[in-house]
Amino acid sequence: MSTAYSAEMEHLVYSLFSAPGLTREAAVGLAKTIRGGRYFPGGPDRYTDAIEQALARPDSITAAMRPPYSEAEVRGFFGLVHAELQRTEHRT
Amino acid sequence: MYRPRRESDSPPPPNSYTGDFTPNRISIIAQNAARSGDSFAEASRTLPPLMIGMGGRRLPPFRLQPAPPRDPYTNLVSVHPDFDGETDVNRKPFLGDQVERVAPERLERIFAVRFGPDGILRGRGNRPFQSSTGTAAFGQDPRAIFVMDSQGRIYATNHPAPGEFHHSSLGNDVPVAAAGELSVSNGRINFITAASGHYRPQRIHMLNVKLELERQGILDVPIYDHKGPAGGNVLYVTGLD
Numbered sequence A: 001m002s003t004a005y006s007a008e009m010e011h012l013v014y015s016l017f018s019a020p021g022l023t024r025e026a027a028v029g030l031a032k033t034i035r036g037g038r039y040f041p042g043g044p045d046r047y048t049d050a051i052e053q054a055l056a057r058p059d060s061i062t063a064a065m066r067p068p069y070s071e072a073e074v075r076g077f078f079g080l081v082h083a084e085l086q087r088t089e090h091r092t
Numbered sequence B: 001m002y003r004p005r006r007e008s009d010s011p012p013p014p015n016s017y018t019g020d021f022t023p024n025r026i027s028i029i030a031q032n033a034a035r036s037g038d039s040f041a042e043a044s045r046t047l048p049p050l051m052i053g054m055g056g057r058r059l060p061p062f063r064l065q066p067a068p069p070r071d072p073y074t075n076l077v078s079v080h081p082d083f084d085g086e087t088d089v090n091r092k093p094f095l096g097d098q099v100e101r102v103a104p105e106r107l108e109r110i111f112a113v114r115f116g117p118d119g120i121l122r123g124r125g126n127r128p129f130q131s132s133t134g135t136a137a138f139g140q141d142p143r144a145i146f147v148m149d150s151q152g153r154i155y156a157t158n159h160p161a162p163g164e165f166h167h168s169s170l171g172n173d174v175p176v177a178a179a180g181e182l183s184v185s186n187g188r189i190n191f192i193t194a195a196s197g198h199y200r201p202q203r204i205h206m207l208n209v210k211l212e213l214e215r216q217g218i219l220d221v222p223i224y225d226h227k228g229p230a231g232g233n234v235l236y237v238t239g240l241d
Helices: A007-017 A024-036 A043-058 A070-086 B023-036 B038-045 B104-111 B167-171 B204-216
Strands: B111-117 B144-148 B154-157 B180-187 B189-194 B222-224 B234-237
Touching: A007 A043, A007 A070, A024 A043, A024 A070, A043 A070, B104 B111, B104 B144, B104 B154, B144 B167, B144 B204, B154 B167, B180 B204, B189 B204, B204 B222, B204 B234
Parallel strands: B189 B222
Antiparallel strands: B111 B154, B144 B154, B144 B180, B180 B189, B222 B234
């Protein structure tokens, strides 16, 4: 993956190693943490853009770190995270 | 639940008994022990006292030196090869970031956590360790990340940072006996998980941390797989088979 936000995407993919599962609830929790900005540095917009770019490209999201979920599961999950980030965009 | 350590919990001390031991005699005793299935100490008692020359002079007692201490945990795990380039700012993963390695002296000074005789896990300044300021990327209860080395020493931090500070920072390129997350309140461990993207510990590695906690008298601590208590499975509970 060679997007402008590949580092941010790697941070997000890495977090999946401690995910309780790729559920909607987990996606809401991750979006909230991104908005909080303590664990994921650089602000939520960078992560929102990173997910958007990654999902728009055919390149594998999971190839670099191989989290314990399939590419399709991870894409689906980040779709939920992206939607949640957009939904809560003006609430912070 | 905390159970104080008992004398009977400790392994027997290394060979330190005295006797008439010369290299040839040690060899004979070892062969006898292998044949009979007895311990070396038992087999040594079956040989008559060593007599030298016509005068039957006994050799002065020879003290067998204790064996050097061995690592109690030998099933170790290394950082996953996917992260080989992480300390290089120009290599993936974490391109543009550089994941830190902590030198042993700093590791001991800042990140060591140890159980006191009261069963309380204590960190820097001998204060009870807390994971309340740890990470909770998915909205769970906060956790610290930890590694345990081959000697059973645990190192933990509440402040990992993506691309900068991970389990591999604490592991410092040395294989570890276990890695994951700790949930701790006032020095009492609530649970442990096997969540570490860098080490990806298997069940056998989490058994190491179970055994170490039991050795320290720390019981009833559930150890989960990488998903933790919200979605994962219990691998072990300390104190239970």
